[in-house]
Amino acid sequence: xxxxxxxxxxxxxxxxxxxxxxxxxxxxxxxxxxxxxxxxxxxxxxxxxxxxxxxxxxxxxxxxxxxxxxxxxxxxxxxxxxxxxxxxxxxxxxxxxxxxxxxxxxxxxxxxxxxxxxxxxxxxxxxxxxxxxxxxxxxxxxxxxxxxxxxxxxxxxxxxxxxxxxxxxxxxxxxxxxxxxxxxxxxxxxxxxxxxxxxxxxxxxxxxxxxxxxxxxxxxxxxxxxxxxxxxxxxxxxxxxxxxxxxxxxxxxxxxxxxxxxxxxxxxxxxxxxxxxxxxxxxxxxxxxxxxxxxxxxxxxxxxxxxxxxxxxxxxxxxxxxxxxxxxxx
Amino acid sequence: xxxxxxxxxxxxxxxxxxxxxxxxxxxxxxxxxxxxxxxxxxxxxxxxxxxxxxxxxxxxxxxxxxxxxxxxxxxxxxxxxxxxxxxxxxxxxxxxxxxxxxxxxxxxxxxxxxxxxxxxxxxxxxxxxxxxxxxxxxxxxxxxxxxxxxxxxxxxxxxxxxxxxxxxxxxxxxxxxxxxxxxxxxxxxxxxxxxxxxxxxxxxxxxxxxxxxxxxxxxxxxxxxxxxxxxxxxxxxxxxxxxxxxxxxxxxxxxxxxxxxxxxxxxxxxxxxxxxxxxxxxxxxxxxxxxxxxxxxxxxxxxxxxxxxxxxxxxxxxx
Numbered sequence: 001x002x003x004x005x006x007x008x009x010x011x012x013x014x015x016x017x018x019x020x021x022x023x024x025x026x027x028x029x030x031x032x033x034x035x036x037x038x039x040x041x042x043x044x045x046x047x048x049x050x051x052x053x054x055x056x057x058x059x060x061x062x063x064x065x066x067x068x069x070x071x072x073x074x075x076x077x078x079x080x081x082x083x084x085x086x087x088x089x090x091x092x093x094x095x096x097x098x099x100x101x102x103x104x105x106x107x108x109x110x111x112x113x114x115x116x117x118x119x120x121x122x123x124x125x126x127x128x129x130x131x132x133x134x135x136x137x138x139x140x141x142x143x144x145x146x147x148x149x150x151x152x153x154x155x156x157x158x159x160x161x162x163x164x165x166x167x168x169x170x171x172x173x174x175x176x177x178x179x180x181x182x183x184x185x186x187x188x189x190x191x192x193x194x195x196x197x198x199x200x201x202x203x204x205x206x207x208x209x210x211x212x213x214x215x216x217x218x219x220x221x222x223x224x225x226x227x228x229x230x231x232x233x234x235x236x237x238x239x240x241x242x243x244x245x246x247x248x249x250x251x252x253x254x255x256x257x258x259x260x261x262x263x264x265x266x267x268x269x270x271x272x273x274x275x276x277x278x279x280x281x282x283x284x285x286x287x288x289x290x291x292x293x294x295x296x297x298x299x300x301x302x303x304x305x306x307x308x309x310x311x312x313x314x315x316x317x318x319x320x321x322x323x324x325x326x327x328x329x330x
Numbered sequence: 331x332x333x334x335x336x337x338x339x340x341x342x343x344x345x346x347x348x349x350x351x352x353x354x355x356x357x358x359x360x361x362x363x364x365x366x367x368x369x370x371x372x373x374x375x376x377x378x379x380x381x382x383x384x385x386x387x388x389x390x391x392x393x394x395x396x397x398x399x400x401x402x403x404x405x406x407x408x409x410x411x412x413x414x415x416x417x418x419x420x421x422x423x424x425x426x427x428x429x430x431x432x433x434x435x436x437x438x439x440x441x442x443x444x445x446x447x448x449x450x451x452x453x454x455x456x457x458x459x460x461x462x463x464x465x466x467x468x469x470x471x472x473x474x475x476x477x478x479x480x481x482x483x484x485x486x487x488x489x490x491x492x493x494x495x496x497x498x499x500x501x502x503x504x505x506x507x508x509x510x511x512x513x514x515x516x517x518x519x520x521x522x523x524x525x526x527x528x529x530x531x532x533x534x535x536x537x538x539x540x541x542x543x544x545x546x547x548x549x550x551x552x553x554x555x556x557x558x559x560x561x562x563x564x565x566x567x568x569x570x571x572x573x574x575x576x577x578x579x580x581x582x583x584x585x586x587x588x589x590x591x592x593x594x595x596x597x598x599x600x601x602x603x604x605x606x607x608x609x610x611x612x613x614x615x616x617x618x619x620x621x622x623x624x625x626x627x628x629x630x631x632x633x634x635x636x637x638x639x640x641x642x643x644x645x646x647x648x649x
Binding site: 025032154160163166 | 461471549569575579597
C-alpha cells in the first residue's frame with residue numbers, strides 16, 4: 001500500500017470533518033424524506049377525510065375525521081407537528097386502533113427483524129463464496145452454472161418463488177406450515193422458527209442471486225489486477241493470493257453491497273410477509289395502506305426510509321475504515 | 331454509499347461468445363417477441379371473453395378447450411395471460427418512458443451544470459434510491475387509491491434514479507474529452523455539444539440500461555399487482571393472477587405456475603436482450619478487459635460507463 005504524505009493527526013482531523021459532513025448529509029436527507037412523506041400524503045391528494053369515508057357521509061362525519069386527522073388545521077401547522085413529533089419520537093396515533101403508531105411498529109418487529117436479519121446473514125454466507133467461485137471458475141461448467149442460476153434467481157418474482165415453495169413444501173409435502181405465525185409469538189419458539197423457515201428461504205434465494213452477481217463481478221475485477229498477477233508470479237497459489245491481496249482490495253465494494261442487501265432485506269419483508277401471512281411490519285404497512293390509515297403509513301414509511309439512509313452511513317464509515325484509498329476524498 | 335447490482339455491473343459475459351452474432355440477443359428477442367406478440371394479439375383476439383363460460387368449468391386443468399386451464403371464476407387462463415401480457419408491456423413501457431423523461435435530463439444537468447447542481451442532483455438521486463419504489467407506490471396508493479397511473483409513476487420515478495446516475499457518469503466522461511474542449515474553444519454552445527458529442531456517445535449505454543429497466547418495471551408491476559397496489563380489477567395482470575391463484579394452489583397449482591413463468595420469461599428475455607445489445611453496441615467489450623470498474627482509487631471519469639462500479643460515495647440499490 002502506498003503511504004500518504006499527510007501526517008496521522010492531519011488525517012484524523014480530515015476524517016472527523018468527513019464524518020461530520022456525512023452526518024450532516026444524513027440529517028439533510030432525513031428532513032427531505034420526512035417532508036416528502038408528509039407532502040405526498042397530505043398535499044397532493046384531495047381531502048383525506050373524503051378518501052377515508054368515501055362519498056355520501058354527513059358533513060359532521062367529515063369534520064370529525066378531519067379533526068382526528070388534524071387536517072382541519074393549516075398545512076404548515078400540521079407539518080410542524082409532524083416534525084416535532086419525529087423529534088420527540090411521537091409518530092401519532094393510528095386512525096382505527098387509536099394506539100400509538102410507534103407501539104404498533106415495535107409490536108411487529110419480533111417478526112420482521114428476525115426475518116430480515118436471518119435472510120441477510122444467510123444470503124451473505126451463501127453468496128460470497130458462491131460469487132467468488134463463479135468468478136474463479138468462470139470459464140468452467142461450474143462457473144457458468146452458478147452464474148446461470150443467479151441470473152434465473154434475479155428474474156423470478158420473489159412472491160412467485162414463495163407461492164411455489166408453499167405449494168411444494170407446505171401443501172404437498174406437509175413439512176412446514178404454509179403461513180401465519182404462532183399467536184403467542186416467540187413464547188412458542190419452535191412454532192415461531194418453523195413459520196419463519198420458508199419466508200427466510202424465499203428471501204434468501206432472491207437476495208443471494210443479486211449478491212452472487214455482484215460478488216462475482218467484484219472478484220473478476222480483482223482477478224484482473226496487476227497486483228494479483230504479481231502475487232501469482234511470486235508463487236502464491238490463487239486462493240492464497242486472493243486471500244492476502246484480493247480480499248483487502250475487493251472488500252470495499254462488497255461491504256457496499258452488503259449494506260444495500262441489509263436495506264433491501266428489510267424492504268423485501270413487505271412482499272414476503274404478505275405471501276406467508278406473517279404479522280410483521282410489512283403486513284402492518286400493507287393493511288394500513290389498504291385502510292388508508294395515514295398516520296401509520298406515514299410513520300412506517302418514514303422509519304423504513306430512515307433505516308435505509310442510516311445503513312448507507314454505516315456502510316460509508318466502514319468502507320473508509322477498511323480502504324485507506326477512500327480517505328483521500330472529500 | 332451503496333451499489334446497484336441490478337444489471338449493469340456485469341463485468342464479463344456469462345458465456346464466452348463468438349465475435350460475430352450474439353446468441354443472447356437472439357434468444358432475448360425471441361422471448362420478448364413472444365410476450366409482445368401475445369400482448370398485440372390480445373388487442374384483437376383472445377380464445378375466450380372475460381365472462382365465465384359456464385359455472386362447471388371452474389379451476390379446470392389445462393385441456394384442448396382451455397390451454398392453460400380456468401381460474402376460480404371459470405375464466406380462461408390463457409386469455410387472462412394474454413391480457414396480462416398487455417398490461418405488463420403497457421405499464422413497463424410507460425414506466426420506462428417516465429424514467430427516461432426524468433432521468434436523462436437530470437443526469438445531463440448534473441454532468442454539465444457545474445459543481446453545485448451536480449451535488450444537488452446527486453443528493454436527489456440518493457434520496458430517491460433510499461426511497462424504494464414499493465414505499466413510494468404505497469404512499470401514492472394511500473393518497474390516490476390503486477391505479478395504473480400510480481404504478482407507472484412509482485415505478486418510473488424509482489427506475490429514473492438509476493437512469494440519471496448512469497447518464498451523469500457517461501456524460502461527464504464524454505465532457506472531459508479533448509474533442510469537447512476543442513469544440514468549446516471553437517465557440518460551440520452547450521446544446522450543440524450535447525447533441526453533437528454527448529448524446530451520440532452515450533445513447534448505446536443508455537439503451538442497454540433502458541432495456542434492463544423495462545425488465546425491472548415488469549417485475550415491479552407484478553409485485554404491485556400481487557400486493558393489490560397496481561392496476562385494479564377487472565384489468566387482468568400477472569401479479570393479481572398469482573395472488574388469486576395462491577389460495578387455490580392445492581387444487582389448481584397450474585394457475586400459480588403459468589403467470590409466474592410469464593413474468594420470469596419476460597424478465598429473462600429482457601436481460602438477455604440487454605446483454606446482447608451491450609455486446610453488439612459496446613466496442614470496448616470486444617477487447618480483453620482490464621479491471622477498472624470497481625476500483626475505488628480511480629477518478630469517476632476514467633471509469634467506463636455501462637459497468638459503473640462504485641460511484642464514489644453515491645448510491646445504487648438492489649432493485
